Amino acid sequence: MWKIVAPIAVVLIIGVVFIVRLIANDGDAGNALDDLTDSDSSTSVAEGDCLIEDLNSTTTSTDTDPTAGLTAECDAAESYWTVNKVVDDPDLRADSLGELEDYAGVEAECGAVALRGAFGEVWQSYFYVYDWDGGKVDFLLCLTAIEKENADGALPVTPNTGDCTDGNGLKIDCSAPGALYTVEEVEAYDPPLEESAFDSTTALGGCPNSGYYAAALYGGDGLIWGAYCSSDNL
Secondary structure (H helix, E strand, O other): OOOEEOOOOOEEEOOOEEEEEEOOOOOOHHHHHHHOOOOOOOOOOOOOOEEEOOOOEEEOOOOOOOOOOOEEOOOOOOEEEEEEEEEEOOOOEEOOOOOEOOOHHHHHHHOHHHHOOOOOOEOEEEEEEEEOOOEEEEEEEEEEEOOOOOOOOEEOEOOOOOOEEOOOOOEEOOOOOOOOEEEEEEEEEEEEEOHHHOOOOOHHHHOOOOOEEEEEEEOOOOOEEEEEEEEEOO
16 A cells, blocks of 8 residues: 655744844935835834734835734734744844845744744744845844634644644644644754655654555754654545
Protein backbone atom coordinates (compact mmCIF):
# COMPACT_ATOMS: atom_id res chain seq x y z
CA MET A 1 0.00 0.00 0.00
CA TRP A 2 1.48 3.32 -1.07
CA LYS A 3 2.00 6.03 1.48
CA ILE A 4 1.42 9.62 0.38
CA VAL A 5 2.58 12.98 1.63
CA ALA A 6 0.25 14.40 4.26
CA PRO A 7 -2.49 16.53 2.70
CA ILE A 8 -2.34 18.88 5.68
CA ALA A 9 -0.25 21.40 3.78
CA VAL A 10 3.13 19.73 3.96
CA VAL A 11 4.53 23.16 4.71
CA LEU A 12 2.88 24.32 7.92
CA ILE A 13 4.23 27.72 8.90
CA ILE A 14 4.12 28.30 12.63
CA GLY A 15 5.24 31.64 13.97
CA VAL A 16 4.20 33.61 10.92
CA VAL A 17 5.95 36.90 10.21
CA PHE A 18 3.62 39.86 10.04
CA ILE A 19 4.89 42.98 8.31
CA VAL A 20 3.47 46.46 8.01
CA ARG A 21 4.90 48.62 5.28
CA LEU A 22 4.88 52.39 5.68
CA ILE A 23 4.21 54.00 2.29
CA ALA A 24 4.15 57.77 1.90
CA ASN A 25 1.84 59.25 -0.73
CA ASP A 26 2.07 62.89 0.26
CA GLY A 27 3.98 64.39 -2.67
CA ASP A 28 7.31 64.05 -4.37
CA ALA A 29 8.79 60.53 -4.16
CA GLY A 30 12.19 61.90 -3.28
CA ASN A 31 10.76 63.80 -0.34
CA ALA A 32 8.86 60.73 0.74
CA LEU A 33 12.08 58.77 0.88
CA ASP A 34 13.71 61.53 2.88
CA ASP A 35 10.80 61.59 5.29
CA LEU A 36 10.96 57.85 5.90
CA THR A 37 14.09 57.77 8.01
CA ASP A 38 15.00 54.83 10.20
CA SER A 39 12.96 54.33 13.36
CA ASP A 40 10.54 57.17 12.66
CA SER A 41 7.23 55.43 13.38
CA SER A 42 5.61 54.67 16.70
CA THR A 43 2.82 52.53 18.05
CA SER A 44 0.09 53.09 20.60
CA VAL A 45 0.01 49.36 21.37
CA ALA A 46 1.23 48.42 24.85
CA GLU A 47 2.09 45.21 26.64
CA GLY A 48 -1.12 43.39 27.59
CA ASP A 49 -3.16 44.79 24.70
CA CYS A 50 -4.96 42.45 22.33
CA LEU A 51 -4.95 42.40 18.54
CA ILE A 52 -7.12 40.93 15.81
CA GLU A 53 -6.07 37.81 13.89
CA ASP A 54 -5.30 39.41 10.52
CA LEU A 55 -2.42 41.81 11.07
CA ASN A 56 -1.63 42.49 7.43
CA SER A 57 -2.00 46.22 6.88
CA THR A 58 -0.45 49.24 5.17
CA THR A 59 -0.58 52.91 6.01
CA THR A 60 -0.41 55.85 3.63
CA SER A 61 1.10 58.46 5.89
CA THR A 62 4.22 58.62 7.98
CA ASP A 63 2.32 60.21 10.87
CA THR A 64 -0.25 57.39 11.13
CA ASP A 65 0.15 54.71 13.77
CA PRO A 66 0.85 51.53 11.74
CA THR A 67 -1.03 49.48 14.33
CA ALA A 68 -4.19 51.60 14.17
CA GLY A 69 -7.19 49.39 13.57
CA LEU A 70 -5.42 46.23 14.71
CA THR A 71 -6.37 46.37 18.38
CA ALA A 72 -9.43 44.83 20.02
CA GLU A 73 -10.83 44.46 23.51
CA CYS A 74 -9.34 41.29 24.94
CA ASP A 75 -12.78 39.81 25.67
CA ALA A 76 -14.09 40.64 22.18
CA ALA A 77 -14.83 37.88 19.70
CA GLU A 78 -12.35 39.29 17.18
CA SER A 79 -9.39 39.37 19.59
CA TYR A 80 -6.76 36.76 18.71
CA TRP A 81 -3.29 37.86 19.88
CA THR A 82 -2.01 39.21 23.18
CA VAL A 83 0.97 41.55 23.10
CA ASN A 84 3.65 40.17 25.43
CA LYS A 85 6.33 42.73 24.72
CA VAL A 86 6.87 45.93 22.78
CA VAL A 87 10.45 46.57 21.64
CA ASP A 88 11.21 50.03 20.33
CA ASP A 89 14.19 50.33 17.99
CA PRO A 90 15.11 46.61 18.07
CA ASP A 91 18.41 45.29 16.74
CA LEU A 92 16.84 44.24 13.43
CA ARG A 93 17.21 45.34 9.82
CA ALA A 94 14.98 44.53 6.85
CA ASP A 95 15.31 44.93 3.09
CA SER A 96 12.73 46.70 0.92
CA LEU A 97 10.63 43.51 0.74
CA GLY A 98 10.54 43.19 4.50
CA GLU A 99 12.94 40.26 4.76
CA LEU A 100 15.06 40.44 7.88
CA GLU A 101 18.82 40.34 7.47
CA ASP A 102 19.05 38.15 10.57
CA TYR A 103 16.51 36.57 12.91
CA ALA A 104 18.67 36.41 16.03
CA GLY A 105 17.10 39.63 17.33
CA VAL A 106 13.58 38.17 17.08
CA GLU A 107 14.61 35.08 19.02
CA ALA A 108 16.45 37.17 21.61
CA GLU A 109 13.47 39.46 22.24
CA CYS A 110 10.48 37.14 21.71
CA GLY A 111 11.94 33.68 22.28
CA ALA A 112 12.50 30.59 20.15
CA VAL A 113 8.83 29.54 20.23
CA ALA A 114 7.74 32.84 18.66
CA LEU A 115 10.26 32.41 15.88
CA ARG A 116 9.58 28.75 15.18
CA GLY A 117 7.03 27.01 17.36
CA ALA A 118 6.85 24.08 19.78
CA PHE A 119 4.71 20.95 19.97
CA GLY A 120 1.85 21.24 22.43
CA GLU A 121 2.37 24.98 22.88
CA VAL A 122 -0.02 27.86 22.22
CA TRP A 123 1.00 29.70 19.06
CA GLN A 124 3.39 32.59 19.44
CA SER A 125 4.46 35.04 16.76
CA TYR A 126 5.85 38.50 16.12
CA PHE A 127 5.01 41.65 14.22
CA TYR A 128 7.39 44.35 13.07
CA VAL A 129 7.33 47.64 11.21
CA TYR A 130 10.02 48.76 8.80
CA ASP A 131 10.52 51.66 6.40
CA TRP A 132 9.30 50.88 2.92
CA ASP A 133 12.76 51.32 1.35
CA GLY A 134 14.35 49.02 3.93
CA GLY A 135 16.62 49.75 6.84
CA LYS A 136 16.35 49.51 10.60
CA VAL A 137 13.13 48.03 11.99
CA ASP A 138 11.14 50.65 13.88
CA PHE A 139 9.55 48.41 16.47
CA LEU A 140 8.80 44.78 17.23
CA LEU A 141 5.80 43.23 18.97
CA CYS A 142 6.04 39.78 20.59
CA LEU A 143 2.69 37.97 20.48
CA THR A 144 0.89 34.98 21.98
CA ALA A 145 -2.39 33.66 20.63
CA ILE A 146 -5.39 33.70 22.95
CA GLU A 147 -6.24 30.08 23.74
CA LYS A 148 -9.87 30.01 22.72
CA GLU A 149 -11.75 27.87 20.24
CA ASN A 150 -12.68 29.11 16.80
CA ALA A 151 -16.06 28.45 15.18
CA ASP A 152 -15.02 24.86 14.42
CA GLY A 153 -13.81 24.18 17.95
CA ALA A 154 -10.10 24.32 17.07
CA LEU A 155 -7.42 25.95 19.22
CA PRO A 156 -4.28 27.89 18.18
CA VAL A 157 -2.07 25.19 19.67
CA THR A 158 0.51 23.14 17.76
CA PRO A 159 -0.70 19.51 17.97
CA ASN A 160 1.45 17.02 19.86
CA THR A 161 1.53 13.23 19.89
CA GLY A 162 -1.99 11.89 20.36
CA ASP A 163 -3.68 15.16 19.41
CA CYS A 164 -5.90 15.73 16.40
CA THR A 165 -5.62 18.54 13.90
CA ASP A 166 -8.00 20.24 11.51
CA GLY A 167 -5.49 20.29 8.67
CA ASN A 168 -4.58 23.93 9.24
CA GLY A 169 -2.12 23.33 12.05
CA LEU A 170 -4.71 23.84 14.79
CA LYS A 171 -5.38 21.41 17.62
CA ILE A 172 -8.95 20.12 17.80
CA ASP A 173 -10.84 17.57 19.89
CA CYS A 174 -10.70 14.22 18.11
CA SER A 175 -14.50 13.85 18.35
CA ALA A 176 -15.14 17.14 16.54
CA PRO A 177 -16.35 17.02 12.91
CA GLY A 178 -13.34 19.05 11.80
CA ALA A 179 -10.78 16.66 13.32
CA LEU A 180 -9.25 15.28 10.12
CA TYR A 181 -5.93 13.81 11.25
CA THR A 182 -4.32 12.25 14.30
CA VAL A 183 -0.72 13.16 15.13
CA GLU A 184 1.08 9.93 15.98
CA GLU A 185 4.74 10.87 16.34
CA VAL A 186 6.67 14.14 16.47
CA GLU A 187 10.28 15.18 16.12
CA ALA A 188 11.89 18.53 16.90
CA TYR A 189 15.13 19.76 15.32
CA ASP A 190 17.65 21.81 17.25
CA PRO A 191 19.28 23.41 15.41
CA PRO A 192 16.52 23.70 12.80
CA LEU A 193 17.02 22.27 9.31
CA GLU A 194 17.40 23.86 5.92
CA GLU A 195 14.66 22.73 3.54
CA SER A 196 17.25 20.96 1.39
CA ALA A 197 18.21 18.76 4.36
CA PHE A 198 14.66 17.49 4.96
CA ASP A 199 13.10 14.48 3.25
CA SER A 200 9.50 13.74 4.19
CA THR A 201 9.86 10.11 3.11
CA THR A 202 12.72 9.39 5.53
CA ALA A 203 12.00 11.79 8.42
CA LEU A 204 10.95 10.01 11.62
CA GLY A 205 12.05 6.75 10.05
CA GLY A 206 9.56 7.14 7.21
CA CYS A 207 6.55 7.12 9.58
CA PRO A 208 6.12 3.31 9.27
CA ASN A 209 3.05 3.17 11.51
CA SER A 210 1.24 6.15 10.01
CA GLY A 211 -0.85 6.75 6.94
CA TYR A 212 1.20 9.70 5.72
CA TYR A 213 4.82 10.67 5.42
CA ALA A 214 6.14 13.36 7.75
CA ALA A 215 4.78 16.90 7.52
CA ALA A 216 7.39 19.62 7.99
CA LEU A 217 6.87 22.62 10.26
CA TYR A 218 8.54 25.86 9.17
CA GLY A 219 9.41 28.83 11.33
CA GLY A 220 9.34 32.49 10.42
CA ASP A 221 13.00 32.22 9.43
CA GLY A 222 12.17 29.63 6.77
CA LEU A 223 13.90 26.80 8.63
CA ILE A 224 12.26 23.50 9.58
CA TRP A 225 12.00 23.20 13.35
CA GLY A 226 9.93 20.01 13.54
CA ALA A 227 7.96 17.32 11.75
CA TYR A 228 5.25 14.83 12.59
CA CYS A 229 3.66 11.61 11.36
CA SER A 230 -0.12 11.46 11.02
CA SER A 231 -3.02 9.32 9.88
CA ASP A 232 -6.64 9.96 9.05
CA ASN A 233 -8.77 10.40 12.16
CA LEU A 234 -11.23 7.54 11.78
